[in-house]
Amino acid sequence: KLWEGLGYYSRVRNLHRAAVMIEDDYGGVMPGKSRELLALPGIGPYTAAAIASIAFGEAVPAVDGNLLRVYARQTLCKASLKDPKTKKEATSWYQERIPKDRPGAWNQALMDLGATICLPNGAPHCDLCPVSDTCRAHLAGCEESVPVPDVKKPRRVENRTVLILTCGEYVVLKKRPEKGLLAGLYEFPNIEGSSDLKTFLDAAGLCPVFAGIPLPAAKHVFTHIEWHMTGIQCEVRVQDAERFEDTGCFLAGRTQLDSTYSIPSAFSAYRRLV
Template sequence: MTPSERSAFQTAFMTWYDENRRDLPWRQNQEPYRVWLSEIMLQQTQVQTVIPYYERFLATFPTVADLAAAPEDLLMKTWEGLGYYSRARNLQKAARQIVDDYDGHWPTTAAELEKLAGIGPYTAGAIASICFGEVVPAIDGNAFRVFSRLLKIDADITDPKNRKIFYDAILPLIPEDRPGDFNQAVMDFGSQICTAKNPTIGDTALAPFFRSYQDGTLLDYPVKTKKAKQKPVAMFAVVIRSQNGVLFQKRPSTGLLANLSTYPLVAAETLQADDDELLTPEEQLARIEAHFQEAYGLKLQQLHESGLKPVVHVFTHLKWTITILQAQLAADAELAFFPGQWYTEAQLVDVALPTVQKKIMARLATD
């Protein structure tokens, strides 16, 4: 854009924002802790879903120091239902960095903010611009969509190295006196007007600035390679009961569902001696029994399929299809080698459960 075009775009864009900005809780008080929390929660989650979680989280942990000192079980329970639980763990890691390494004071630049756990270039740019007035882009999916269409940038947005192309294109467009508002305008315009499938740019005063709108190529942008399909994974959830309740396993500290509690989950592929081996249902059950005996010293009784429809749960790169099994275990069984414990229904109220576990429990409730 020429200097005059850039000035006209900035005026039109900020006017649109002033007239159409969303009234969101984290915009009422733009203290960095609140802005940071909202940005992390909004990753992979829609605004309307986030709002009640955001308000409950702040009520539980009002300050960054409260979050830093929070017990992990309470943190996970408060986050329960938002998924992608590594976000919550990184929140606490970053909170502890701020308290321990920065003496409770927030870094004020995007470069320094990126040193905190779980904060990447987008979140750093958002916090730095909104809270501290740094002239820096906050480049997320909305920004890629808006500016690829505005300037007809045909760089593949799935290629990380092309982020710099967008950074360099957006930076001159940010008004020095309103960098935070500009980045929030991009969020709102991208989610409300410049949407992926049904953009309504033609209904706004910004239409003349969008080069792809002017030549009818709007939906050709952004350019991106197709996502790989989720890998299908067959899983078994083993519902083990005794007079003590139901046995839950705490997941490992790394990987999917890290540190969360679920019914014991067994991947079907771990039961096979080689990739080409086909097991009958009876052989699968026998090997699951053997797995529990060898790994945990637990002798399952009456292991059988529940007969319920399998539960399907999709992660970013994986698609789990979970067959529900049921079994009994002696109440006095030794759990010394098992990473979990018995829970009664009443006790489960205070346990952080991932969405996939809730799906399995819901399926059982239909039995």
């Protein structure tokens, strides 16, 4: 609930799971090897290498977007940087070059090089670059066309109808699945496509007290998906408690929406109407 609206929900869950693992498996002390860090929930190869090299001095390259771009220009690599094979090759290339004595400083210097000199958009500042003499893209005069940009996939659009179903002082909520988008958070029941309130209410063992009122459209943009929403508000009563429970829906007190249940900001346009 405290994290509501801040996004990165799976990140905070992983953070908690990792903290529990560190307490249980390492006596509350953060492990220092990249291999051990990689086994913690939410820590991928980049983060593991960054922590291990910067905080514990292990000679492992922390390959982020900056290092990938520098790699592509240094080696004149024209493959997609999104391809896992490219990342693997870049990691091996850096692994052969990382110094044993100051790996953390080396990783950070490369990140800074990528962020301030070997820029992603626009011309890189090759005249200021300390490694320009080994840069194949610069020597070939094509640094601005490497790396080759990926064709951006358009976001998938999902049309949804959000149902604000009130029952006196209560509102109908549902918990989202534990995996996937907005995992484990609470939501107002919503159906894909245009409204089919009657079918939903029948299936959920609910009965309308008044006719549904259409609510304004709203849009929420996730990284890969866009929700285009419309809404319906309807006062209901529970007619078949068993069927209602089977749908995974439940009645939450309106005040509990502030104190107990995390409603993702994707629903904020409708949340404020309750």
